[in-house]
Amino acid sequence: KDIQPPVITLGLCPGTGLFMAVLVRMTITGKGFMGGNMEIKVAANLTAQGRLAQDALGTPRFSSENCHIALISVKTNLPSKLLPKALGKFLDRILQKVLPTLLCPAVDAVLSLVNAKLAPMTSEMPLGPTGTLRYTLLHPPAVNETFIQLDLKTVLREKEGAEMELPAEQPPLTALPPKTEAATQLVLSAAFLGAALHAQPDAFALDVTDTMVLGLPPLMTSMLGTLIPEVSAALPPSQPLLIAMRVASAPLVTVTPRAASVRLSSTATFMAGAAGAAPQPLFVLDVVTEGASVVPAVWGRAGKGPGAGCRCGGRGPLTSLVSFQEQPLRGVLADVIHVAYAPSINEALRGGIPLPELLGTRYGRAALRGAQVGRRGSLPCAVP
Numbered sequence: 001k002d003i004q005p006p007v008i009t010l011g012l013c014p015g016t017g018l019f020m021a022v023l024v025r026m027t028i029t030g031k032g033f034m035g036g037n038m039e040i041k042v043a044a045n046l047t048a049q050g051r052l053a054q055d056a057l058g059t060p061r062f063s064s065e066n067c068h069i070a071l072i073s074v075k076t077n078l079p080s081k082l083l084p085k086a087l088g089k090f091l092d093r094i095l096q097k098v099l100p101t102l103l104c105p106a107v108d109a110v111l112s113l114v115n116a117k118l119a120p121m122t123s124e125m126p127l128g129p130t131g132t133l134r135y136t137l138l139h140p141p142a143v144n145e146t147f148i149q150l151d152l153k154t155v156l157r158e159k160e161g162a163e164m165e166l167p168a169e170q171p172p173l174t175a176l177p178p179k180t181e182a183a184t185q186l187v188l189s190a191a192f193l194g195a196a197l198h199a200q201p202d203a204f205a206l207d208v209t210d211t212m213v214l215g216l217p218p219l220m221t222s223m224l225g226t227l228i229p230e231v232s233a234a235l236p237p238s239q240p241l242l243i244a245m246r247v248a249s250a251p252l253v254t255v256t257p258r259a260a261s262v263r264l265s266s267t268a269t270f271m272a273g274a275a276g277a278a279p280q281p282l283f284v285l286d287v288v289t290e291g292a293s294v295v296p297a298v299w300g301r302a303g304k305g306p307g308a309g310c311r312c313g314g315r316g317p318l319t320s321l322v323s324f325q326e327q328p329l330r331g332v333l334a335d336v337i338h339v340a341y342a343p344s345i346n347e348a349l350r351g352g353i354p355l356p357e358l359l360g361t362r363y364g365r366a367a368l369r370g371a372q373v374g375r376r377g378s379l380p381c382a383v384p
Helices: 085-122 190-198 221-227 229-234 317-321 327-348
Strands: 007-013 017-031 037-054 060-076 125-127 131-137 152-157 206-208 241-247 252-255 260-272 280-290 310-315 367-373 377-383
Touching (some): 017 060, 017 085, 037 085, 060 085, 085 131, 221 229, 241 327
Antiparallel strands (some): 037 060, 125 131, 131 152, 206 241, 280 310, 367 377
């Protein structure tokens, strides 16, 4: 007839998962022993455990076990003299048998809802226009008195479908930033951030033409001749230049308590060609840019992009014909990176790196902080 809202108490059970205690109050109506209607008001305490493990897909999953019902009180609308003591004991025994079949399935139903919230964590998510990212459990969940620890493995795939190898080293729990009470803490390694960026090579590929660097000196072969007179004779007549920027190796992400930065090794291929003809390479500069804010890109907010400062080294067909120093080109290339290349990278990475979906956790309001683990390892830490 009536079920009052339950009083639920939850706690972590070390080594197992969750401990649940549910106070249930209900009213059962029916035909009385001597005719007429009878009401039985029952108060019972349900206890159960939700064991946390991992399934075949590497998803955390709860299962119920040790569900017990303890009767607290049984009251009827019949006068006590009409309910013999033996009949009262019989009623208690009946309720002890019936109530578990009524209430314990509710525990399974609740845990099924929680499992449905956990299931998207292992779904494959797009990473940039061509890559994919998926999270799975590396080890079974670890449960202690105050929190649940999930060690996640990231599966990164490039556009060709090849899986990228990530360092398997896991920092000890004592080396991680201290756990904040009543908050979800997500720790991302710098190696993971670098690999996630490397899985998006198209984000670091840009063909820079004169129309993309308005306000700078025109990108023409005559400009090269002005900056480096010794190559002017070897250059074709005044033709438009194209600078093909490509990433050369995996971005190196570094995180400290104060800042996060990226070191990007790229190539800048200077090309020229007559109108209607395919541009031909003149020479290649090896470029190293540093000073990007990477952590904001995780949340889909563009950082500053690679810094304008760069170190260059030259090679290619033109350098084999004429010996020249690339020093005069550094300023031009730094301007090109600042005006065209860095904004292009920020635009390509504005979608951010997808983070694991843990029970609907929203990371948009997360507080970010960096922490160093050991001498080389570094971890950006997010605490929603």
